[in-house]
Amino acid sequence: xxxxxVIIVGFGWSAIPLIRELERTxxxxxxxxxxxxxxWDALSAAGRLDFDLVSDYQTSFFSFDLVSQxxxxxxxxxxxxxxxxxxxxxxxxxxxxxxxxxxxxxxxDHSLVSTASGNTxxxxxxxxxxxxxxxxxxxxxxxxxxxxxxxxxxxxxxDSTNLMIxxxxxxxxxxxVRTNGFTPIDKVLAIGPPEQRKIVALSRLEFHNFxxxxxxxxxxxxxxxxxxxxxxxxxLADQYPDTVRGNGPQAAGGTxxxxxxxxxxxxxxxxxxxxxxxxxxxxxxxEDAIARGYLLNDIAMWLWTGQVIVVPKSTPIDLEQKxxxxxxxxxxxxxxxxxxxxxxxxxxxxxxxxxxxxxAYRDSFMGVLxxxxxxxxxxxxxxxMIGGSPNISxxxxxxxxxxxxxxxxxxxxxGNLKARIAAYNAFYxxxxxxxxxxxxxxxxxxxxxxxxxxxxxxxxxxxxxxSDMIFYYAFPNDAFKxxxxxxxxxxxxxxxxxxxxxxxxxxxxPMAFFLTGIAEGPSRRSQWQRQTYRHFINDMRYKEPFRSxxxxxxxxxxxxxxxxxxxAADPEWxxxxxxxxxxxxxxxxxxxxxxxxxxxxxxxxxIHRLASLLGQGRQALVYTLMQMDAASQKxxxxxxxxxxxxxxxxxx
Ligand SMILES: Cc1cc2nc3c(=O)[nH]c(=O)nc-3n(C[C@H](O)[C@H](O)[C@H](O)COP(=O)(O)OP(=O)(O)OC[C@H]3O[C@@H](n4cnc5c(N)ncnc54)[C@H](O)[C@@H]3O)c2cc1C
Numbered sequence: 001x002x003x004x005x006v007i008i009v010g011f012g013w014s015a016i017p018l019i020r021e022l023e024r025t026x027x028x029x030x031x032x033x034x035x036x037x038x039x040w041d042a043l044s045a046a047g048r049l050d051f052d053l054v055s056d057y058q059t060s061f062f063s064f065d066l067v068s069q070x071x072x073x074x075x076x077x078x079x080x081x082x083x084x085x086x087x088x089x090x091x092x093x094x095x096x097x098x099x100x101x102x103x104x105x106x107x108x109d110h111s112l113v114s115t116a117s118g119n120t121x122x123x124x125x126x127x128x129x130x131x132x133x134x135x136x137x138x139x140x141x142x143x144x145x146x147x148x149x150x151x152x153x154x155x156x157x158x159d160s161t162n163l164m165i166x167x168x169x170x171x172x173x174x175x176x177v178r179t180n181g182f183t184p185i186d187k188v189l190a191i192g193p194p195e196q197r198k199i200v201a202l203s204r205l206e207f208h209n210f211x212x213x214x215x216x217x218x219x220x221x222x223x224x225x226x227x228x229x230x231x232x233x234x235x236l237a238d239q240y241p242d243t244v245r246g247n248g249p250q251a252a253g254g255t256x257x258x259x260x261x262x263x264x265x266x267x268x269x270x271x272x273x274x275x276x277x278x279x280x281x282x283x284x285x286x287e288d289a290i291a292r293g294y295l296l297n298d299i300a301m302w303l304w305t306g307q308v309i310v311v312p313k314s315t316p317i318d319l320e321q322k323x324x325x326x327x328x329x330x331x332x333x334x335x336x337x338x339x340x341x342x343x344x345x346x347x348x349x350x351x352x353x354x355x356x357x358x359x360a361y362r363d364s365f366m367g368v369l370x371x372x373x374x375x376x377x378x379x380x381x382x383x384x385m386i387g388g389s390p391n392i393s394x395x396x397x398x399x400x401x402x403x404x405x406x407x408x409x410x411x412x413x414x415g416n417l418k419a420r421i422a423a424y425n426a427f428y429x430x431x432x433x434x435x436x437x438x439x440x441x442x443x444x445x446x447x448x449x450x451x452x453x454x455x456x457x458x459x460x461x462x463x464x465x466x467s468d469m470i471f472y473y474a475f476p477n478d479a480f481k482x483x484x485x486x487x488x489x490x491x492x493x494x495x496x497x498x499x500x501x502x503x504x505x506x507x508x509x510p511m512a513f514f515l516t517g518i519a520e521g522p523s524r525r526s527q528w529q530r531q532t533y534r535h536f537i538n539d540m541r542y543k544e545p546f547r548s549x550x551x552x553x554x555x556x557x558x559x560x561x562x563x564x565x566x567x568a569a570d571p572e573w574x575x576x577x578x579x580x581x582x583x584x585x586x587x588x589x590x591x592x593x594x595x596x597x598x599x600x601x602x603x604x605x606x607i608h609r610l611a612s613l614l615g616q617g618r619q620a621l622v623y624t625l626m627q628m629d630a631a632s633q634k635x636x637x638x639x640x641x642x643x644x645x646x647x648x649x650x651x652x
Contacts, residue, residue, distance in 0.1 A: 004030050006404060007113050007123040009101045009347065010130035011093060012038055013085060013390060014380030017062050017397035018127060019092045021488075025405055031096045032115060039137045040082050046141045049078035050293045051166075054159045054187060054271045055388035056201035058500065059443070062088075062394050063480035067492040073201060073503065075187070077293040104128075105353040106373050112353075125404050128346060129379040129393075135340030136160045143337070148172050148565040151331065151573075153317065153324060156339020157182040162270050164337070166297035169307050170557040171565050174573050176324055176333065180313040184299050185386070187271035188281075191509050199277055200504065203387035207474045207510045208444025212460065212642035213518075213635075219263050220525060221517035265428040266437040269385045272297045275546045283549065286556040296553050304540045305550065306577025329576050341436035344381045349373070361438040362425055365649075366450060368396055369403075371417045377403070384443035387478075391443050394479040395450045398488050402454055412652060413453065423649040444477035451477075452650050456486040460642055466613045467506070469639060473514070474507040506614065512606035518635055519602075528602070540584075 006022060008015050011033035022029045043049050052075045053060055060081065061069070065088060076084070100116035104126055111126045140160055148171040154161050157179040165175055189205060190197050211218040273281075275298045282289035302308040309326075316325040324331050349357040351372060359378075364370045367382035377400045380393045403410040413420075429438065451457035458481070463469045475481060475497075483490045484497050501507065520528040558565055628636070 001120060001122050002030075003122045004028055005123070006030075006125045006127065007032060007111075007121060008127045008129055008379075009033070009104070009113070010128065010345075010380075011089070011096045012129065012131045012380070014131070014393035014397070015127075015129045016088055016092045017064075017390075017394040018129070018379060018400060019095075020062075020064060021397060021401040022404075025401070027405060029095070030121070032099050032101055032113070032121075033096050034100050035098050038131060039134065039140070040078075040085065042137065042141050043078065044082055048141065049082055051163050052077045052292075052294050053081055053388070055384075055386075056203055058201075058476075058480075059203050059384075059391040059478060060388035062390055063478075063483045063490050063493060066480060067490055067496050070496060070499075073204070073500075075201070075294075079293065101130075101347045103348045103350070104376070105350045106357070106376055107352055108374055111374075111376060125375045125377070127377045127379050127400055128344070130345040130347070131380060132342040133345045134160075134342040135338065139164065139337050143335075145171070145561075146563065147334075148563065149568045149570070150174070150334040151176065152335045152337065153178060153333045154337045154339065155179075155313075155317075156337065157270060158268060158339075159270055161337070161339065162272060162297050162299050163295075165299065165302065165308060166272075166295045169302050170554045171563050172567070174570065175302070175308045176326075176331070177308060177310045178313055178315055178317065178324070179310060182268040182270050184270045184272065184303075186274040186277070188273065188277050190277060191513065198505070198509070199281070200509075202271060203443075204476055204504060205510050205513075206386065206442070206444045206476045207514055208442060208477050209448060209473050210514050211445065212645045213473075213638055215644055217518055217522075220522065221514055221529075263442070264430070264432075265439075265441050266435055267385055267440065268437060270299055271386065272299050274298055275301045275543055275550060279546060279549045286553060287560055290557055290560045295557075296550075298543075300540050301543050301546070301550065303580075304543050305547070306574070306581060309576055309580045326576070327579055329572065329579075331572065331576065344378070349376075360434060362429065362434050363421070365413070365417055365421045365424065366396075366399070366446070366453075367439055367441075368399060369413065369417060371414075371421070381439055382446065383440050384446075385440050387443045387476075391479050392441075392446060395447045395482070398456075398479075398482075399450050399454060402487075409454075416651075420649045420651075423647075427647065427649065447477045447479060447482065449647065449650060451482045452647075454487070456482045456488055458482075460640060460645065463640055465616060466610065467615070469636075470507050470511045470610070470614075471501075473639065474511040475501070508607055508610050508614075509603075512603055512610055515610075515632075515635060516602045516606045519606075519631060 005027050006029035008018060008029060008031040011031050015031060015033075019029075019031065040049075054075075056073050056075055057070070058066065058073050060076065061084065065084075069084075099119065101113055102116050103114040105112040105114075106126070109124070111123050113121045113123060113126060115121075136156065136158075137160075140163070143164055145164075145167045147168075151174045152168060153176045154165070155178050157177050161177070165177075168175060185202060187202050188199050189202060190199050191205065207222075208218075210221075273294075273296055275296060278294075278296050278298065282294055299308065303310065311324070311326045317323070318325075319336060322333050322336070324333060344359060346359055349359075351357055357370075357372060359370075361367055361381070363372075364378060368378050370376070370378070379396050379400060380389070382392050382396065383389055384392055403413065428441075448457060458472050460472060463472055480490070480493055480496065482488065484493045517525060517528065557563075
């Protein structure tokens with residue numbers, strides 16, 4: 001029987017950073033994997049890599065690849081992503097054995113790995129990296145986009161559903177989304193005072209470490225005010241109450257049983273190109289953009305125009321008669337897309353060759369370590385709400401590598417594994433029941449936690465200057481942030497960091513945004529946030545002037561895709577859309593249209609102040625602090641020693 005230190009099961013995307021570390025440190029391993037059966041392979045074979053990524057380049061690739069390939073941040077097309085991925089797979093696939101693992105029997109100090117070809121191998125460590133099983137993948141491959149004037153019911157919502165909607169809506173299909181909630185968020189944002197306004201990817205504004213200052217403030221500055229505080233919640237929640245989950249932003253203030261994390265794990269966020277920024281970026285040459293795969297997938301715009309209607313999951317549906325009953329309408333539909341939850345594609349796993357092991361995300365620490373299993377690790381089954389999954393799998397790979405090569409480290413983590421899991425779950429899920437989205441996390445929270453466990457983190461007590469402070473708080477917690485120095489440093493990362501820092505104006509904007517938001521205080525914050533030139537993500541009224549652009553887009557889309565669409569009157573649908581819009585209009589009256597001025601002015605002042613302080617050493621910083629008003633001084637001091645830094649599940 002062949003024996004290995006490490007067997008990796010599955011050579012998709014997630015295994016690559018682990019293979020790199022094992023090779024770097026001379027650990028004996030093999031990787032057993034199926035071939036050509038990932039969702040990307042299938043979409044490529046079906047000629048359907050005709051869209052762009054929801055995540056930006058910086059979060060979609062590994063540190064060691066960014067170092068040599070990075071030119072600028074953008075949203076790669078699926079075609080480009082697949083090609084880049086194939087390149088890395090060729091580079092790291094030398095040792096891959098093509099076979100299928102059908103069973104893993106786990107014992108106290110080893111595992112037996114059985115394959116479809118009849119082999120059984122022995123390993124001290126087994127890493128499972130088999131990717132997800134996603135029922136919606138089949139629809140992505142097979143759905144017929146060449147139809148018009150039909151009614152589709154999607155019993156699911158997420159980025160894949162939104163991709164399908166973006167290809168159906170321009171052909172005058174009508175779409176009903178039956179869901180318990182999702183949070184639509186612009187995937188790019190224009191932020192900053194008018195003359196410095198810059199379009200940036202959403203994940204570049206994920207100033208996650210501010211939660212150590214205050215989880216509650218972090219949630220309310222980045223998501224808007226939590227519900228139930230007397231302030232009217234932001235427009236989106238008002239207009240589409242069913243689109244916001246119980247443990248989403250509304251629960252960020254600690255309500256809803258979702259733990260104290262604020263915000264909690266598990267929020268469904270659908271990221272899309274907002275029409276105003278899309279028109280700016282691609283309006284000059286729409287044909288080319290559409291042909292390359294940059295599609296207008298602004299779900300909020302489709303909701304605004306009434307092409308898409310969201311109905312609660314409890315809405316009665318008759319799959320035989322093909323009807324949905326909603327607010328007195330009995331709408332016939334043509335196509336039904338059930339969706340379904342994603343699950344790890346795990347082979348059978350047994351405890352000691354006898355008892356079956358059953359997987360549940362909450363039973364594992366950080367989604368990686370399950371106390372029932374010895375030396376078995378899960379890699380790639382934790383997903384980010386925003387940003388690319390490689391960002392997370394790279395950190396998981398380092399964590400797993402460290403446990404494999406440093407028994408003391410593993411012992412430290414394992415010593416109180418059950419207590420860690422209990423503390424993590426209390427923090428992120430509170431008393432909410434286990435759900436199918438438990439594995440969806442804030443990548444910046446998650447990455448910093450893994451970095452802290454491994455001791456490769458940056459620490460607030462090491463802040464020596466304002467630039468350090470901005471780096472700590474406002475530079476996003478991408479995996480590469482933790483590979484500039486320390487045990488897992490990657491050569492050239494310091495240069496990459498400096499380039500990215502320059503590209504994003506030193507990340508002063510998110511820093512200023514947070515500080516200004518905090519300065520407003522909880523009671524005035526919601527009003528302040530409404531003064532943004534279009535309420536960031538939540539106000540759809542600013543979309544109205546873009547109706548003519550939408551019409552131009554629709555005509556161009558049909559031309560590029562060769563669709564001839566006959567207009568068809570549909571009074572029943574119009575009445576349904578009117579009914580949906582009625583609720584929205586009634587609620588919108590409570591919230592005034594965005595004013596201008598104060599938000600921009602406050603941001604500008606903060607940016608100027610930060611810029612004038614940059615470049616000063618700690619002593620000068622302390623001196624400047626002393627000149628500040630009491631509230632600002634206090635905020636800066638708090639950031640040097642943030643009160644909510646301690647997280648019980650990270651204790652030694
Ligand atoms: C439409 C769409 C858009 C997406 N957009 C993005 C995006 O913008 N950014 C982003 O980061 N992610 C995106 N994703 C998700 C991302 O592509 C996947 O999550 C990622 O490919 C997962 O990589 P993985 O290595 O974990 O799994 P996979 O790529 O699925 O690889 C798993 C490997 O394991 C092998 N395997 C499985 N079972 C066994 C077994 N029993 N024995 C041996 N081998 C086995 C398979 O053959 C496969 O090679 C998107 C997904 C879809 C569908």
